[in-house]
Amino acid sequence: MVTLYSFAVKNIRRKPFRTGILVFAIALFVSALVFSLSFVMRVNQSIRKSSERLGADIIVVPTGARGAAEEVLLENRIKSFYMDRSLIDRVRSIEGVAALTDQTYLITVTGLCCSVPESMIIAFDQDSDFIIKPWLKGKVKRRLEAGEAIVGSESAFNIDLGLVEMDSMLFGNRFTMLGTLDKTGTGLDTAIFIGRENMDDIIKNGSADIRPGQISVIFVKVSEGVDPRKVAAEIENTIIEADTMARKDIGKSIIATLRDVSRIFSLTMLLASLLAVFLVWSIFSAIAHERSREVGIMRALGAKESHIVRLFVIEVLAIACMGGLLGAMFGTAFTMALGNSFSLLRNLSNDLETATRLFIAAAGFGIGGVICLAGALAPIRRLKGLEPLVAIKEE
Amino acid sequence: MPQLELRSITKTYETDGDSLRAVADVSLDVEAGEFVSIVGHSGSGKTTLLSLIGGIVRPSSGRILFEGKDLAGLSSDRIAEYRAVKIGFMFQFASLLPVLTVKENLLLPVVFGPHAGWSKEKKAEELLAMVGLADKSSAYPSQLSGGQQRRVAIARAFMNEPALILADEPTGDLDEETEMDMMRFFQSMNKNAKTTFIMVTHNTDLARLTQRRLRMHRGSLESENSSGR
Numbered sequence: 001m002v003t004l005y006s007f008a009v010k011n012i013r014r015k016p017f018r019t020g021i022l023v024f025a026i027a028l029f030v031s032a033l034v035f036s037l038s039f040v041m042r043v044n045q046s047i048r049k050s051s052e053r054l055g056a057d058i059i060v061v062p063t064g065a066r067g068a069a070e071e072v073l074l075e076n077r078i079k080s081f082y083m084d085r086s087l088i089d090r091v092r093s094i095e096g097v098a099a100l101t102d103q104t105y106l107i108t109v110t111g112l113c114c115s116v117p118e119s120m121i122i123a124f125d126q127d128s129d130f131i132i133k134p135w136l137k138g139k140v141k142r143r144l145e146a147g148e149a150i151v152g153s154e155s156a157f158n159i160d161l162g163l164v165e166m167d168s169m170l171f172g173n174r175f176t177m178l179g180t181l182d183k184t185g186t187g188l189d190t191a192i193f194i195g196r197e198n199m200d201d202i203i204k205n206g207s208a209d210i211r212p213g214q215i216s217v218i219f220v221k222v223s224e225g226v227d228p229r230k231v232a233a234e235i236e237n238t239i240i241e242a243d244t245m246a247r248k249d250i251g252k253s254i255i256a257t258l259r260d261v262s263r264i265f266s267l268t269m270l271l272a273s274l275l276a277v278f279l280v281w282s283i284f285s286a287i288a289h290e291r292s293r294e295v296g297i298m299r300a301l302g303a304k305e306s307h308i309v310r311l312f313v314i315e316v317l318a319i320a321c322m323g324g325l326l327g328a329m330f331g332t333a334f335t336m337a338l339g340n341s342f343s344l345l346r347n348l349s350n351d352l353e354t355a356t357r358l359f360i361a362a363a364g365f366g367i368g369g370v371i372c373l374a375g376a377l378a379p380i381r382r383l384k385g386l387e388p389l390v391a392i393k394e395e
Numbered sequence: 396m397p398q399l400e401l402r403s404i405t406k407t408y409e410t411d412g413d414s415l416r417a418v419a420d421v422s423l424d425v426e427a428g429e430f431v432s433i434v435g436h437s438g439s440g441k442t443t444l445l446s447l448i449g450g451i452v453r454p455s456s457g458r459i460l461f462e463g464k465d466l467a468g469l470s471s472d473r474i475a476e477y478r479a480v481k482i483g484f485m486f487q488f489a490s491l492l493p494v495l496t497v498k499e500n501l502l503l504p505v506v507f508g509p510h511a512g513w514s515k516e517k518k519a520e521e522l523l524a525m526v527g528l529a530d531k532s533s534a535y536p537s538q539l540s541g542g543q544q545r546r547v548a549i550a551r552a553f554m555n556e557p558a559l560i561l562a563d564e565p566t567g568d569l570d571e572e573t574e575m576d577m578m579r580f581f582q583s584m585n586k587n588a589k590t591t592f593i594m595v596t597h598n599t600d601l602a603r604l605t606q607r608r609l610r611m612h613r614g615s616l617e618s619e620n621s622s623g624r
Contacts, residue, residue, distance in 0.1 A: 001502065001514055001516065002495060002499040002502045002503060002506060003506060004506060007494075007495065007499075007503075007506070010494040010495065011494055013494075014493075014494050294492055296451075297486070297490045297492070298492075298503070298507070299451065299475065299478075300449065300451050300478065300484045300486075301478070301479070301484065301503060301504045301507055301551075302475055302476070302478045302479020302480070302482075302504055302507035302508055302555070303475060303479075303507040304471070304472050304475040304476075304507070305471060305472070305475075306472070307475075307506075307507055387451075387452065388446075388451035388452075389443075389446045389451050389452045392451075392486065392490075
C-alpha cells in the first residue's frame with residue numbers, strides 16, 4: 001500500500017547524488033555545530049567544576065600571580081610563584097576567615113634534581129589541609145612521613161608507564177610513592193604531593209628554586225553567611241603583597257578568552273547556518289520546479305494542500321534526520337578525537353560527561369532539522385499554492 | 396435535479412495586460428449517468444471547461460453546482476475532497492508519477508481520498524485487468540509504452556469509484572483497436588456503474604458513440620445533436 005511516507009522515500013531515492021550532497025552538507029554543518037558547542041561547553045564546565053571542587057572560597061596568591069595560579073589550578077600547567085609565609089597569619093586575622101591552609105609549588109627538572117618527568121610538586125600542611133584530604137578517601141590512613149608522597153590521578157598514569165618509579169628522587173631526596181589521589185578534575189591531578197615537613201630538606205639540598213619561609217598559595221574558607229568577595233577585597237586592601245580570587249571569579253581570564261572564541265564560533269556557525277539554509281532552499285527550489293507538474297496531477301487527483309506540505313516536509317525531515325544523525329556522530333567523534341589537539345582543551349582536567357555529549361548531539365541534530373525546514377519552507381509554500389491546472393500545463 | 400449544472404460560466408485569463416476569455420457564458424445541465432462528448436478545435440476552451448467542472452480552476456463568473464452544491468462556496472480543502480471522492484480525471488497527456496509503480500499510481504488517489512489507509516490493492520488489480528495490463532502492476536511508467544501509460548491513467552480515474560469522469564482526449568495515444576476497447580470499457584462503466592462521463596475528443600467517430608454531443612467554439616458551447624448509443 002502506497003502512503004505519503006513510502007512516496008516520500010521513493011522521491012528521496014529518485015536522485016541519489018543530489019540527496020547525498022544535501023545529506024553531506026547537513027552532516028557537515030551539524031558536525032561543526034557539535035564540535036563548537038562541545039569546545040565551548042567543555043571549557044566552561046571544566047572551569048566551573050574545578051573551581052567548585054577546590055573546596056576553597058578564596059585563593060590568596062602573590063601579587064601579579066593570579067593568572068599563573070589559574071593556569072596551575074585549572075589548566076594543569078606547571079608554574080611556580082612564591083610569597084612570604086608570614087602572610088598566613090595576616091590573612092587569618094581578617095574578619096570572616098574561618099579556616100585556611102597553604103601550599104607550596106615546586107617544579108621538577110628531569111636529570112637535574114629529580115628522577116620524574118617535569119611535574120608539579122605540591123607541599124601541603126597536613127594539619128590544616130582541607131584541599132587534598134577529601135580526595136584521599138582513606139587510601140592513606142595516616143600522616144605522610146618525611147620521604148613519603150602521594151600522586152595525582154594523572155601522574156599515577158605515569159607510574160604505570162614506568163616514568164615515575166615507586167621510589168623517586170625529588171630535589172635530591174628519595175621519596176616513596178604511597179598511593180594515588182582520586183581524580184579531582186582540577187590541576188591537582190597532575191601533581192605529586194608531599195608533606196610540608198619535607199621542605200627543609202629540599203631547600204637544604206639547594207636544587208629547588210625556593211627560599212626558606214616561602215609558600216605559593218593560601219586557600220581560605222569563609223565563615224557561614226559571609227560574602228567571599230567582600231573578604232577577598234578586604235584581604236587585598238589589607239595585604240598589598242597578595243592578590244585574591246573568590247571562587248566565582250576563578251577562571252575569569254580564561255572565560256574572557258573563551259568569550260571571544262565563543263563569539264568567533266557563533267559568527268562562523270551563523271554564517272554556516274545561512275549557507276546551509278541557502279543550499280537547502282536552492283536544492284528544494286530545483287525540486288519544486290521539477291515536480292510542479294506532478295503536484296498539479298496530485299492536486300487534480302484529490303490531494304489537499306496539506307497532503308502536498310506533508311509529503312515535502314517528510315522528505316525534508318528524512319534528509320535532515322540522515323544528515324543530522326551523521327553529523328552528530330561525526331561531530332562527537334571529531335570532538336573526542338581532536339579535542340586534545342587544542343591546547344586550551346588539552347590542559348583542562350574535566351572532559352564532558354556522556355549526558356552533556358548526548359545533549360550537544362541532540363541539539364546539533366535538532367538545529368540541523370530546523371535549518372532544513374527553514375530552507376525548504378519557501379519552495380514548499382510555492383508548491384502548496386500552485387494552481388493545479390497551471391502546474392499541470394508546466395513543462 | 397441534474398447531477399451537474401453550469402450557470403453562465405465564464406473564465407478569463409489575464410496575462411500581461413491582455414485578457415483571454417477561454418470559456419464564455421457557458422450553461423449546461425448533465426444528468427447522472429449521462430455520457431456527454433465535447434468536440435472542438437484546439438484552443439476552443441474544452442480543457443478549461445473540464446478543469447472548471449473538476450474544480451482545479453475557479454470560474455471568473457457564473458456558478459457550478461454538483462449534486463446541488465455550489466463549488467464556489469467550497470474551501471480549497473472541500474474542493475480537494477470533491478475531486479477525490481466525486482471526480483475521476485483523465486488528462487490529455489501521460490500523467491503517471493515516475494517514481495511509483497503502475498499499481499502504486501493506481502492507489503495514489505486512495506491516499507488522498509477519504510479511505511486513505513484502506514487496502515484497495517484488489518480493486519487496483521481488477522482495474523488493471525480491465526484495461527489489459529494485469530501483468531504490468533509492478534512495472535514503472537518508464538517501462539511502459541505511451542499507450543500503456545494512457546491505459547493506466549484511465550484505470551486510475553476509476554479507483555475511488557467517482558460519480559463523474561472528466562476525460563480530456565483519453566484515447567489520444569492509442570491505436571484504433573485499443574481506442575475502441577477503451578471506449579467499450581467507458582461505456583460499460585457508464586452503463587453498469589452509472590458513472591457520468593464528460594469526454595473531450597477530436598475523434599468524431601468516438602463522439603458519435605456517446606449519448607450527447609456538444610461542440611465548443613471560441614469558448615462557447617453549442618449542442619450538436621442528441622442520439623442514443
